[in-house]
Amino acid sequence: MSLIDALFTAFSIPFMARALVVMLVLAVVAGIVGVLVNLRGLEFISDGLTHAVFPGLAIGLAVGGTSGLLPGAAIAALAGALALTWLDRAGITSDAAIAIVLTATFSVGVIVVSKSDDYAGELEALLFGRVLTIPPEQVVPLVVVSLIALLAVVLTLKQQLFRAFDARGSRAAGDSGLALDLVLNCAIALVVVAAASTVGTLLVLALLIVPGAVARLVTGRLWWLFPVAAGFAAIGAWLGLAAGFAVSVGAGVDLPAGATIVAVFVVGYALVLGVSALSGRASRASRAPRSPRRAGGAATSAARAAGTAARAAGTAAATGAGEGR
Amino acid sequence: MSDSPVLRLAGAAFTHPGGSGVSGLELEIAPGEAVALIGPNGAGKSTLLKGVLGLVPRTAGEVALGGVPIGTGRASHSANGMLAFLPQSADLDPDFPISLEQVVMQGRYRGLGLLRWPGRGDRAAVARALETVGLSALAKRPFGELSGGQRQRGLLARALASDPALLLLDEPFNGLDQPNRDALVDTLRELKARGVAVLVSTHDLELARLVCDAVVLVNGTQLAFGPVDEVLTLGNVQECFEGVEVEIDEHTLVVPGHEGH
Numbered sequence: 001m002s003l004i005d006a007l008f009t010a011f012s013i014p015f016m017a018r019a020l021v022v023m024l025v026l027a028v029v030a031g032i033v034g035v036l037v038n039l040r041g042l043e044f045i046s047d048g049l050t051h052a053v054f055p056g057l058a059i060g061l062a063v064g065g066t067s068g069l070l071p072g073a074a075i076a077a078l079a080g081a082l083a084l085t086w087l088d089r090a091g092i093t094s095d096a097a098i099a100i101v102l103t104a105t106f107s108v109g110v111i112v113v114s115k116s117d118d119y120a121g122e123l124e125a126l127l128f129g130r131v132l133t134i135p136p137e138q139v140v141p142l143v144v145v146s147l148i149a150l151l152a153v154v155l156t157l158k159q160q161l162f163r164a165f166d167a168r169g170s171r172a173a174g175d176s177g178l179a180l181d182l183v184l185n186c187a188i189a190l191v192v193v194a195a196a197s198t199v200g201t202l203l204v205l206a207l208l209i210v211p212g213a214v215a216r217l218v219t220g221r222l223w224w225l226f227p228v229a230a231g232f233a234a235i236g237a238w239l240g241l242a243a244g245f246a247v248s249v250g251a252g253v254d255l256p257a258g259a260t261i262v263a264v265f266v267v268g269y270a271l272v273l274g275v276s277a278l279s280g281r282a283s284r285a286s287r288a289p290r291s292p293r294r295a296g297g298a299a300t301s302a303a304r305a306a307g308t309a310a311r312a313a314g315t316a317a318a319t320g321a322g323e324g325r
Numbered sequence: 326m327s328d329s330p331v332l333r334l335a336g337a338a339f340t341h342p343g344g345s346g347v348s349g350l351e352l353e354i355a356p357g358e359a360v361a362l363i364g365p366n367g368a369g370k371s372t373l374l375k376g377v378l379g380l381v382p383r384t385a386g387e388v389a390l391g392g393v394p395i396g397t398g399r400a401s402h403s404a405n406g407m408l409a410f411l412p413q414s415a416d417l418d419p420d421f422p423i424s425l426e427q428v429v430m431q432g433r434y435r436g437l438g439l440l441r442w443p444g445r446g447d448r449a450a451v452a453r454a455l456e457t458v459g460l461s462a463l464a465k466r467p468f469g470e471l472s473g474g475q476r477q478r479g480l481l482a483r484a485l486a487s488d489p490a491l492l493l494l495d496e497p498f499n500g501l502d503q504p505n506r507d508a509l510v511d512t513l514r515e516l517k518a519r520g521v522a523v524l525v526s527t528h529d530l531e532l533a534r535l536v537c538d539a540v541v542l543v544n545g546t547q548l549a550f551g552p553v554d555e556v557l558t559l560g561n562v563q564e565c566f567e568g569v570e571v572e573i574d575e576h577t578l579v580v581p582g583h584e585g586h
Contacts, residue, residue, distance in 0.1 A: 039421070155439055162431045165421050169480075172378050172410040173435045173487070220422045220467055 006246035007238075016245060019131045019257065022142050022198055023237040029146040030191050030204075031211035031233035033153055035225045036184060038212035039164040045084050045185060049192045050204045051102040052080030055109035057126050057196055062112050069197050070141050077189035080105075085185050089178065129200030129258035131241075142194050149190035152183050160184060161222065199258035206262040207233065210269050217276045232268060240264035329392030330355050331407070331491045331522035332377065336386030339369075339376025347372045348385065349546040354491065354539075359513060359523035361533035361553070364543040365566050370526035373543065374493045377524070378410055391490060409489035411480050413496050419469030425479050426464040429454055432486030454482040458512050474505025481512060492516060494525040498532055510536055530557060 011020050037046055053073050060072015083101075109126070116122050134142070153160065163170040163180050171177055188208065195204040211229035218228050240261030247255045330353040340346030347369025354360050362370050375381040377388065379395075388395050390407050409432070432454070433447040455461045458478040463471065471479060477497060484492055498506055513523060513536045527533065533540055533553060540556040542548040542565045549556045549565075 158434050158437070158442070159439065161423075162434055165423055165428070165431070166412075166417055168380070168412055169410065169431065169483075171380060172408070172412075173431070175434075216422065222423050222427055225422065 006242045006250070010242060010245045010249075014136075015132055015134075016241065018134050018136060018139050019198075019241055020238065022134055022139055022194075023131060023241060023261065024234050025143050025146045026191070026194050026198060027207060027211075027233035027237035028230040029150045030195065030207035031215075031229035031231075032226050033149060033184075033187050033191050034208045034210075034212035034233075035215055035229045036153060036160055036164065036212075037188065037208055038216055039161070039225075040184070042184070042188070043209055045088065046188055046192070046208050047205060048084050048102050049077060049080050049185070049189050050196075050201050051106050052083070053077045053189070053192050053196050054126065054201050055105050055112060057201065058109040058112040058122075061122060061126070062116060066135060066138070070138070070145065070193065073193040073196050074145070074190070076105075077193045078186060081182070081185035081189040085178070085181050088181065125200070126196070127200050127202045128256060129196070129198050129203065131198040131257045131261070134198065138197070142197065145190050145194045149187040149194070152187040152190075156180060156183050199261060203258050203262045206265050210265040211236070214269055214272050217272050232272075233265075236265045236268055237261055329389075331391060332524065333389040333392075334377075334386065335389075337376070337383060337388050338385035339372050339381045340384040341372065341381055345369070345372070346381070346384065347376070347543055347545060347547075350386065350541075350543075351547060352539075352541050352550045354522045354524060356490070356522055357517050357520045358539065359517055359525065359537040360539045360541060361537040362524060362526040362541050362543065363528070363530065363533060363557075363565070364548075368544040368565075370543060371495055374410070374495050374524065374526060377491075377493060378408060407490040409484035409487045409492050411477075411484050411492065411494040411497055413499065417468075417476070421469065423468050424464070425460065425466050425468050425471065425475075426451060426455070428468050428479055429464075429482045429486050432483040435487060450486050450488070451482075454485040457485055457515060458482045459508050472505075474501045474508075477501065478505065478508060478512070481509065485512075485516070489521060491522045491524065494523070496526055496528070498527060498529050530562070533557065 010016050037043060053076050056072040056074070056076020056079075057069055058072075059076075060068035060070070062068075063072070087101075110123070113119060113123050113126065159170065159175050159180055160183075162173070163175065163177060167177060170180075191208060192201070192204050195207055199207065211233040212225075214232045215225040215229040219225060240263070241257060243264060244255045244257040244260035247253050247260075332352075332354045334350040334352050337350040338346060338348035339350075340348075350373065352360065362373060364370055372381050376383055429451045430443055430447065433443055433450060437443065437447070452461065452464075455464055458481050460475060460478055460482065463475065468476065468479060481494075481497070497509060501509065510532070513525070516523060517536075523537075525532075525537070534557070537553055539551060540553050541550040542556060542561055544565050549561050
């Protein structure tokens with residue numbers, strides 16, 4: 001198979017075209033929302049939402065089959081966004097407390113899924129997604145969910161950035177911190193929902209966190225962060241789908257598409273990190289860790305990216321024949 | 326509006342949910358007037374400023390802005406566009422990817438609301454504010470690369486860009502070197518000349534004499550309010566700072582109480 005075939009011709013096949021459309025929209029939206037996740041240091045809340053969505057997906061699947069996935073996930077994600085916003089404002093940010101809540105929701109999801117006939121298959125699809133088998137009638141809902149998240153963030157973008165930079169100043173200027181947090185957490189939740197049915201609930205985090213982290217490495221200019229993150233995410237999604245297709249068809253090794261996309265994201269992050277370290281930008285940024293919070297945030301981003309990479313590698317290994325089954 | 330004071334506190338008290346606060350506040354600030362808020366650490370100076378901003382609930386008395394009484398609790402009355410607040414600058418993330426110009430533009434957001442984006446008039450206002458604080462040459466610089474004093478002046482420019490009727494400043498002179506201190510004093514004088522009312526909390530009695538028309542002394546409750554020369558008397562300052570350690574150059578002085586007190 002030629003490079004041209006993998007990068008372009010492959011997407012004339014309907015299921016590949018559907019996967020590309022959904023992944024491009026999702027990646028661009030996740031990239032833009034992810035910049036705010038990075039600037040606000042909301043990695044933990046994002047992680048929380050990916051777990052909270054899981055029982056919603058499971059219950060939706062149990063009640064309505066694949067068409068029940070999206071509504072189930074949306075309800076669970078919005079409930080999760082409300083709960084996590086409240087936890088955050090109540091000052092309950094203890095990792096232990098949140099971890100207990102999250103594993104509890106995850107176990108509810110597993111219990112629900114275990115009642116279905118095809119336990120292993122269903123669980124795998126929910127955790128690792130099924131981007132290549134998105135039914136045609138789900139393309140529009142997935143795109144709409146992504147665009148609602150984008151709209152919510154774009155409409156409040158100035159105020160979100162103000163709050164991210166100076167929360168007290170933003171309050172003094174009359175902005176409601178609660179309203180802004182709710183809007184942002186709901187936008188994150190909607191991205192998680194759309195991503196959950198494509199790359200799965202475990203790998204969503206890479207879409208939200210890696211592009212934002214890449215943008216922070218590439219540019220120090222505020223308004224460039226968004227196009228850089230969106231562009232990186234779009235290229236990563238495209239290359240990931242193409243690579244998965246090329247290896248599966250060309251080499252006969254069945255690569256799970258969602259995990260391949262995430263692996264491409266993480267490889268891209270590693271490349272950018274390497275280049276920026278060589279060019280000295282990273283050394284400049286780490287020269288004086290004047291803000292412990294931000295230094296911790298950067299470390300968190302890196303750790304999350306590493307964790308996601310491990311998950312992706314694990315998925316690729318464990319589900320070898322994943323997508324096709 | 327020109328007749329009514331920009332800020333009037335009548336028997337007002339502001340109390341944190343935890344119980345600490347400041348009470349017995351009786352003061353008026355007219356347009357173009359500057360009032361120094363003086364008291365020892367923990368006296369409630371920041372609480373008073375945050376109370377006026379609506380960030381700490383009012384628990385007694387009355388607060389009026391531009392002659393209009395405002396509601397109880399934490400209503401975000403600052404949304405009416407009269408107030409600007411200059412925080413203590415240290416607690417902003419220096420790694421946040423934002424330029425000085427973009428920070429100053431935040432001062433315009435309240436007027437723009439959600440849907441509109443900054444236009445030519447907003448950019449002109451930002452340029453004016455930067456010129457007022459003498460930082461025009463650094464407009465494109467990353468905010469985190471500025472010195473502490475320049476950041477403080479940048480935040481002052483942000484406050485100016487919102488065209489406030491009342492400017493609240495929390496310890497703006499802490500840690501400033503002489504050139505930045507002079508620049509800040511000049512800016513405050515210029516603001517007063519434009520008719521902006523100023524309420525500034527400070528330890529710096531000298532500053533109060535330089536820029537301010539009146540002084541309010543607080544220590545948990547209001548002790549005195551009036552013209553600088555009448556309020557900053559030895560007796561008043563002793564009462565306010567009784568037993569407090571004051572550092573003057575390299576010497577530490579413990580303010581004695583009144584005799585027979």
